[in-house]
Amino acid sequence: METTAPVPGAAPEDAASPAPVRRHRARWAVPAAAVVAVGAAFAAPPLLATADTAGLPEVTPEELVARVLEAEPQALSGTVVHTARLGLPDLSLAEVGGADPIGLLGGSSTLRVWTDGEQRSRVSLLGQASEYSVVADGAQAWTYSSSDDEVVHYALSEADRARLDALAAERAAAPEVAGDLPTPEEIGRAALARAEQHATVGVDAATTVAGRDAYQAVVTPAGADTLVGRIVVAVDAQTWTPLRVQVWSSDDAETPALEVGFTDVAFAAPSDQVLTFSPPPGADVREVVVPLPQHPVDPPAGAPDADALAEALEDPTAEPPLPEGVTVTGDGWDAVVQVANVDVAGLLAADPAAVAELAVPQKTFGSAGAQELYEQFVPQDGEGPVPDLDQQALYDQLTTPVEGGRLLESSLLSVLVLDDGRVLAGAVPAQTLLDLAG
Amino acid sequence: MSPADVAAPARAAEDARYAPRRGALGRLLRSELRLVLGRRRNVVLLVGLALVPVLLGLVLFLTRDTALAGQGPPFVTSVTSNGLFLVVASLFLCLPFLLPLTIGIASGDAVAGEAAAGTLRYLLVVPVGRTRLLLVKACAALAFAAAAVLAIAVVGLVAGAVLFGLGDLTLLSGDTIPLSAGVLRVAGVVAYVGLSMTGLVAVGLFFSTLTEVPVGAMAATVVVAVVSSVLGQLPQLEVIHPYLLTTHWFDFAEMLRIRPDGGVLAEGLAVQAAWVAVFGSLAWARFTTADVSS
Structure with missing residues (x-):
């Protein structure tokens, strides 16, 4: 219940008297207090959260x-x-x-x-109204993208699974996803x-x-x-x-x-429930058979750091080093991996996994004719010989043309794709790659 | 009638407030709800909102066997396999503009509409204080917001069930949950969207107390929602994004993840509560101190 009498009309004698005016000012203090309280409520928790780490024992x-x-x-x-x-x-x-x-x-x-x-x-990447999940379940793995309702199932072949069972593998043989x-x-x-x-x-x-x-x-x-x-x-x-x-x-x-x-x-x-996955009804399931390496634990000799970095960056243009045609210049963090005879466009198109990774929204055209024309050139499942147009656009957008090839520059990693099929990558400045390429 | 003529009866009403009659508040609230929910303009708005799921459902039903099937924004693509998604898809499509527009119209009209029609001074004659009168107005505006969200949800559920049937719900993470749990999740989505509108109602109510031109208050309310979502698109303003009115509206998707994170939902609701606190108190300060001349 109110205790003060607001001024209902434009009554001159009330407007002239100081008391209601003061009360009116007091009323406006309430929203001001609300602003302060709200600001404090949102600002305080992070400030209070700075815990005391003084009690931790020293460690070398x-x-x-x-x-x-x-x-x-x-x-x-x-x-x-x-x-x-x-x-x-x-x-x-x-x-x-x-x-x-x-x-x-x-x-x-x-x-x-x-x-x-x-x-x-299970690791899920959250979008505003979408989600991309990677579920690893022992020797098999699933990825699910809610935006195109596609499931990819990674598993070993029957023979490989038998071999793995025979080995009773010590290390988790989670397939590469x-x-x-x-x-x-x-x-x-x-x-x-x-x-x-x-x-x-x-x-x-x-x-x-x-x-x-x-x-x-x-x-x-x-x-x-x-x-x-x-x-x-x-x-x-x-x-x-x-x-x-x-x-x-x-x-x-x-x-x-x-x-x-x-x-x-x-x-x-x-x-x-969280750690298992079964494909939802009606989703497209793509099976990918992952080969088991002949020598189970044998990381490639080439610069593991650059490789790890490339993985960490989730860089679609940095292919992991291949056993053949791979040379490594420098060592440690200065290492540059050079892969010869890489057909980048072909690789992107032929590797369904790479295509899936770069999935772009379905394209719709107003007319059926345009749709058919488009579908003739771009296969719907993205597995045909023609690279997806948008993927090519993405590649063009990420890289800049240089003499004899294209260059991807970022603050941690440089990748140089040469027209003669060589790809150079490393956590080094772009100039180093250009110098190496000659 | 000049303002001076109005002053006398209005003053009498203000004085009568000291001896409030029992039940006056309840009667006022009932009549206000009847007025807001029965007003022809508001009914048309609700029917318009209810048509969204019907139209969307029919379009998807008619195109489901063509090459155009399975295309569109999130949730819309899932409708043909489960009618339950028609509710979510309709809310998703209405949330950016249609819902704020209708709610802006109803809440911007709350006080300014009475002032424009010259009925506000008569309302002040009712033996109910201005604070309570504002509360009644706020309740009516909130009731309309709830009705707007429910109109979409209920019609969406019915249309979805009729056109596509209901079934187990596929979550955003690709896992499938039974229909009963799915209905609860979708009910959670509807509740979250409804509660997300409370901040906008408070903003509308404040603008409504500022002016005697209802269209101005309505437009200003909608502008706040639109400007807020535009600011939300600018990466340069990332610092203020968490506190914008519209940022958390689409967090209703959290309900459709395998493990909904209560923290995310609570954050969205806390931001709405903050907007309600600030603009509700602004509306109160303005309405209880304003000179009412019409």
């Missing part, structure tokens, strides 16, 4: 790396924010097509991660596992990630030429799980070029 760099590599992978679920500032051209295509791994190349993306710490996991999604714990482990080869490891001040105390390992590449300034891995102080990875470019000391980190994490086993 060697000890930290060893603890991370020895730690059992934990069952966890959480939300990951992936931010890339690679200095690539703006990819407006990605926003149109819904959640798509290509969107990880620029801007901020949110992912949800569930893993049982062993062989099963085209368009796999990055998670901090995987990238963090990979970065630290390779750290000792061509880099120095230090320890930075402890920090807080996703509300948990974390040590920070700083990996500084030894190479003088590399674009990677340093990699900072924040490691959970209790479980030794990497919670955040920041890759700093050597030209930008202000913000990391790539940041993958949990904003929210819980170390508990997720339910089976």
Whole structure:
């Protein structure tokens, strides 16, 4: 109930008297207070969340790396924010097509991660009204894209599965998935596992990630030429799980070029419902048989760092090094991988996985004639000999023409595609690649 | 009638407030709801909104065996396999403009409409204080917003069931949940969309207390929604995106993920609550201090 009498009419004697005016002013203090209260409510939690990390025992760099590599992978679920500032051209295509791994190349993306710490996991890339999921379930894996309702099932062939069973493989034989999604714990482990080869490891001040105390390992590449300034891995102080990875470019000391980190994490086993997948009725299921390597554990000799980086960047134009025609120049972080006789256009078109990864929205034309004409040139399932027009456009958009080829430049990785079929890639400045190409 | 003539009876009404008659508030609320939901313009708006799922359903039904099937924005592509998605698809299509437009019309009209028609001073004669009168107006505007969302949802459900049938729901993550759980998820979507409109209602109510020209208040409300979504598109303004009125509207998709994250939904609702707090109190400060001359 009101206690003050507002002025109902334009009564001159009331307007002249000071008391109602003062009361009126007092009323306007309420919205002002509401603004302050709302501002405080939204600003306070992040300020209060700065936890005290002073109580953490000291740790040496060697000890930290060893603890991370020895730690059992934990069952966890959480939300990951992936931010890339690679200095690539703006990819407006990605926003149109819904959640798509290509969107990880620029801007901020949110992912949800569930893993049982062993062989099963689910990682979902969230779009505004779409989702792209990668579900790994032992020796098989699924990807599902809600924007085109397509399921891709990766599995071993019968013979390979029998061989794997015979080996009783120690290491999880999760098949390679085209368009796999990055998670901090995987990238963090990979970065630290390779750290000792061509880099120095230090320890930075402890920090807080996703509300948990974390040590920070700083990996500084030894190479003088590399674009990677340093990699900072924040490691959970209790479980030794990497919670955040920041890759700093050597030209930008202000913000990391790539940041993958949990904003929210819980170390508990997720339910089976989340870790299993069965294709929804009516979805297109594409089967991909993944060959089991003849020598199960035999990573390619060529620069694992550049390879890992290419993976981390989800770069569609950086093909993993092939056994034949691959040469590596330089070592460690300065390494440049050179692959000869690559038919880029053909590779993109012939590799259905790459096509799936670059899936673009279905094209519709007003007239049936135009639709038919388009379909003649562009096969609907994207598996034909003609590369998808949009994919070609994407490639053209990402790369710039240089003498004798095309160049992709980003703040962490350079790729040079030459007209003579050679592809050079490395975490080095573009000029190094151009010099090498001669 | 000059303002001076109005002053006397209005003053009497303000004084009568000190001895409020029992049930006056309830009667006022009932009559206000009847007025808002029964007003022909508002009924036409609701029918227009209800036609969206019908038209969308018919278009998808007629084109489902042609080459054009399975194309379109998110959710629309799923409608032909499950009628339940017609509700979600219709809300998705109405959310950017049609829904804010109708809600802007109803809430912008709340006080300014009375002022323009010259009935506001008579309303002040009712033995109910201005604060409560504003509350009644807000309730009526919220009721219209709820009716607008429900009109789309209910008609969408019926049309979807008739045209395509209902079945197990395929979530955005590709997992399938049974129909009963699916209906609950879609009900959650509808509830979230409805609650997402509360901030806009508060903004409309505030503009409505500022002017005696209802069209101005309606337009200003719609402009706020449109400007907010335009600002939401600009990457340069990423810092303010979380606090914009429209940013979280489409977070209803969270309900259709395998594990809906309560934090995401709570954040969206908290932003709406903040807009309601700020613009509701602004409307209150304005309405209880304004000189009412018409």
